[in-house]
Amino acid sequence: MEDQGRMMQALSAVTLAGHSAHTGAVGLPLPHIHDGADGDGRKQDIGSILHQIMTITDQSLDEAQAKKHGLNCHRMKPALFSVLCEIKEKTGLSIRGVQEEDPPDAQLMRLDNMLLAEGVAGPEKGGGAAVAAAAAAAAGSITDNSIEHSDYRAKLTQIRQIYHTELEKYEQACNEFTTHVMNLLREQSRTRPISPKEIERMVNIIHRKFSSIQMQLKQSTCEAVMILRSRFLDARRKRRNFSKQATEILNEYFYSHLSNPYPSEEAKEELAKKCSITVSQVSRNTLDVSNWFGNKRIRYKKNIGKFQEEANLYAAKTAVTATQAVAAAVHNSQDNSPSTPNTGSPGSFSLPHSGDMFISMQGLNGASYQGAQVGANMQSQVGAVYDKRSGNAFSILMCLWSLGGFFEYKMCIHFQIFLDNVLQTNFTSSNKKVCNVT
DNA sequence: ACCAATGATTCCTC
């Protein structure tokens, strides 16, 4: 009401001379303008127009449209409009203009910097997950580390995509809304005093609102990145189990090399390749062979009894494999028995297994093992193999072990474990040295 | 929720 009073006061001083009479085309009861210098009449006239402007919103749409049109066409409209604009600018905008000068937001800058540093905003770091995965594949060795890395990158890319999509949406919405408001204000500016400066101010307000929404988005994105980082880069949080297949491969190697469960670098590489894991502690957060063997050795040593069943299981598996190999060898070389079995192709873990068993069983049984409780059928088989292979103890023992029933099998396993313990206790350091040499 | 199993880390020794 104060503004209205001021406006009325200001308007009363406006000179409104030189306008011809206008008859409202839509029957608007426009006040009659008297010729001459009748001040009271003009005041009345202006007061009436203002009253119409003030009450226009109380009318029905049709009535308002009609009045609006009438007012737009009124001869005094341009003069009134410019005066109202001037008053508005002088009374309101000068104060608001000061408030528009926002200092650069430190928090926003921090968020922007972080998003840039993490590769979410700005150019994508490292070319994205697809490129990383392709590079790993091209290298021919998809280690767990690279999987983790690409996994991390994939998730980061996902965040990045969401961030950019949302940002784009916001910008689009902001532009659409701004255009809409500008059009509305321009349209309204034909009726009410809206200066271009005021439109600009409105646009700024809209932009600021959208900036605050964008800031929320940036904040959420930063949080997501932090969570992702902590999940992927904090080692202890990130423990994953080996696959069943990988555990089996490692266990097979471990139990078949109980006398020396220290795989060489080559063996580690082979195992790593087989299991699709890393060889050793290349970096944090990896599933690696060295860790596995370290844990296995210490836990096995601490509680042999607990691992016995597992040892039996893997030894049996190994025996079957070895027997198959022997059977194949016998079949393929009836008249030609190699003096040194188990010198299989390098990198193959099945034959070295047999080697360990050979040592164990020879030590336990020697010739006496032939008198074990084996069926007649099996005895004949063993005899045949023995004869053919000219007393090759390995072949005999392998056949016994795999075909000789549970009793023999158990005995062998127990001895194997016993012997391995002895060997481990006494020859660990020397084994290491040997390994170092090779 | 509890607990055993287990992958990873840290510290120490050699």
Add this chain to the structure above:
DNA sequence: GAGGAATCATTGGT
């Protein structure tokens, strides 16, 4: 630097 020992922290089964 590799391995042993202790420990942490997560996973997965109950």
